[in-house]
Amino acid sequence: MSLLIVVAxxxxxxNINVSALDGQIVILSLLGGRYTAPxxxxxxxxxxxxxTASTLRNRSDDYKAKLVTDFTNDFMPLLTLGKIKPxxxxxxxxxxxxxxHERMLANKNIGKLILTLD
Numbered sequence: 001m002s003l004l005i006v007v008a009x010x011x012x013x014x015n016i017n018v019s020a021l022d023g024q025i026v027i028l029s030l031l032g033g034r035y036t037a038p039x040x041x042x043x044x045x046x047x048x049x050x051x052t053a054s055t056l057r058n059r060s061d062d063y064k065a066k067l068v069t070d071f072t073n074d075f076m077p078l079l080t081l082g083k084i085k086p087x088x089x090x091x092x093x094x095x096x097x098x099x100x101h102e103r104m105l106a107n108k109n110i111g112k113l114i115l116t117l118d
Contacts, residue, residue: 037076
């Protein structure tokens with residue numbers, strides 16, 4: 001199982017703790033900051049966890065377009081059939097953006113927070 005994370009920072013340790021045996025942690029962004037508390041490498045070894053990092057920021061537009069096409073081809077049928085579903089915590093109107101942000105900052109959400117445009 002892979003964990004895709006955009007938080008990084010001190011969440012790396014949390015993700016190591018919840019990772020499955022032979023898991024993979026993929027870091028895509030640094031919303032939690034670029035530094036973390038010391039990492040327990042023994043846990044990485046014991047669970048045989050792979051940690052990978054990547055970014056799209058310095059990739060070409062052609063590369064990004066191919067990713068979108070590949071994702072659409074690979075996953076859109078599964079999403080359409082309901083075989084895979086995003087985890088949605090709650091939905092807010094755009095006017096309630098502060099409430100959504102407070103919920104996220106308090107770590108009360110499990111899944112995505114969605115903002116709608118009225």
